[in-house]
Each structure stands twice: as C-alpha cells, then as structure tokens.
Amino acid sequence: MEHQPFEDWLLADQPLTPEKKRELQSHLRECSQCSALAEVNLSLRAAKLATPQAGFTSRWQSRLATQRKSQRRRQLIGSIILVIGGVALLGWVTAPIMGPFMLAPAAWITSWITYLVYLLSSLQTLGELGAVLLHIIPDFIPPFAWMILGSTISGLFLLWTVSIWKITRVPQGVHNEDIA
C-alpha cells in the first residue's frame, strides 16, 4: 500500500478499525515521515497544561485596581483640559466685550444701565400707546366693519381646521404600522 493513505489517516485524527490500525502499525515501522507524524500527535496529546504561579487572581485584582486608577487619572486630566479649553474659548469669544470693561469698568456699567433704562422706558411707552389705541379705535370703526372682520377670521379658522383634518386623517383599511 502507498504512503499517502496512511498520512491521511494520521492527519484526519479519526478512530481507525482494528484492520486499519494493524496496517498503519506495519507502515509506521518502515516510514519515518509517518512515524514522526504519529509521534508528534502522541506528544501533543500527552502534553500537560502549564499552570501560572500561585496568586494569579490577586495579581489580576491589583492589575485591575491599577488600571482603574490610571483610567480615573486620565479622566481627571481630560476634564481639566476640557475646563481650561472652555474657559479659554469663552475668554476669546468675550474678549471684544471684556476689553472695554477691563479698561473702564465704571463707564461700561453706566452705559449698560442707561441702555437698560432706555429699553424699559420704550417698552412702557409702547404699552401705553397700545392701550390708548384700543380705547379710541372702536369709536371710529362702524359695526358692519366689525362684522366683516369677524366673519373673515371665522372663515380662515374653519379653513385651517379642515386642512389639518384632511392631512392627518388615516384612510380606511390602513393600519398605523403600515404608515410607520
């Protein structure tokens, strides 16, 4: 019998019939290549598990603790960099405003207070003007004009409601999941 089938049997690493075993044993005595293959197989099977030195788990626990510590340190450094960066960015953005403030803080505060007083008094004036107009206008507008205005507003509101209903209406036989 040729060499190849024996090598295939050895490489397949499958159980052999007693007859095949005898044939293989006889071939192994003649073929150094196949006997080396068989010896390697046997040695690999006989090799034992290498074990770590005692205290592996406690060493792992301390390694985990060290890793967590360095991770926390990295996070802290990252946060500090972020805060410093944020402050620097804020400073850069507010520099045009802060410049005059830093040079003359009293003048800057006075101008801002003046502006706020002006803004508030303007709003108050506008409110008073609106109140006067609401008090005077009804006497100048005839009743039919009020009726036309009321009808137009009601019609527009009805049109808006119908449009919304048309758009959002789910057609018959269509399920919500089909739409989704």
Added chain:
Amino acid sequence: MNDEKAWVLQAQHGNDEAFTQLVETYQTPVYNLCYRMLGEAELAEDAAQETFLRAYQNILRYDPKRPFPTWLLSIAAHYCIDRLRKRKFSMFSIDDDESTFELPDTEAPNPENEAIKKEERDQVHIILQSLDATDRAAIIMRYWYDFSEAEIAEALNLTVSAVKSRLHRARRALANLWQDPSLHTRAERMPYGTPAF
C-alpha cells in the same frame, strides 16, 4: 443555572466578585494557551492577565449562547497572535528564545522516564514556536482543549475548511521538525503510536 452562567450573569451586572470567580476558574486554561503561544512564562503571565482584563471590559458584549471558555480563549488567542505579529515586526526572532529554554538535565537524580517525558514535552514546546501564529493557535486549541474544527473556526474567525487546512499544514511542519536530529537527541525512539488508536 450552573455556577459559571450565574457568575457571568452577575459579572455582567457589575459584580466584581463573580468575575474574580471566573478568573479563578479559568486561569490555568488561559495561561496555558498564552504560554504555548508565546513560549515564555513571563510573557504568558502578562498575556493571561491582559486577557482577563479585556474580558472584564467587554463582558457586556459576551453572548451567553456561546460557551464562555471558547469566548475567553478566543480573546487570549487573538491577543497572543497580535503580540507575536508585533514581535515579528520589531525584528525580534522567536527562534532566539530556544537558547534560553531550559532543556532537561540528564544528570538529574529523577528517574530516567521522567526526564524523557520532560524532554519530549520541551521538544513539543520548542517546535510549536516555529509555527505561524494562527496555525499554532489552531494546534493548541485542538490538542490541549479538544476543540472541534468548528469551535476553532469560531474562536479564530476562520472558516472550517481553513482550519482543516491549517491543522494539516501545521502537523506536517511539526513532523518534519520532529525528524530533525539536532532536536531529537534521544537514542531510543518512543514506541510507535497514534491517538487515533
């Protein structure tokens, strides 16, 4: 639910004690794989520790449908393969390790059979280091952990046919090295035999 599944579940919920139990249980298989892959006890210790650290960090990504040891050994194997590749690129030859490997002391007072067995084990260890990293991982998983070809394929992200081909190639390479007289110094050959018997 067995202990392992309970520990994994508890570890996934942030219980460090449960993960420590897993480290305690699987330290030897993980260490052995790293030792056979890297060839040195110190490197194996570091790789095994790193494997458990990676497993701890990725425990939420573990799929409980998969066997936990397969997942763990897969992490170890990938880590070792990466490390061997980096070592290769850093111009450090694995073959150099052989000179530092402790060969059996034939003058030792131990019985001769013990010395022979140790010598054979060391020879296996030395010739393993000559294999390509992935082939080595496949051989280790097959012989030390009795992984099927499908399990090896899953652990190493290969196809089953690729695993078969790698195992065949690796066994042939190991047999060729086994015949090297410089490695095999023992005058008396061991009795012919095969695990197929």
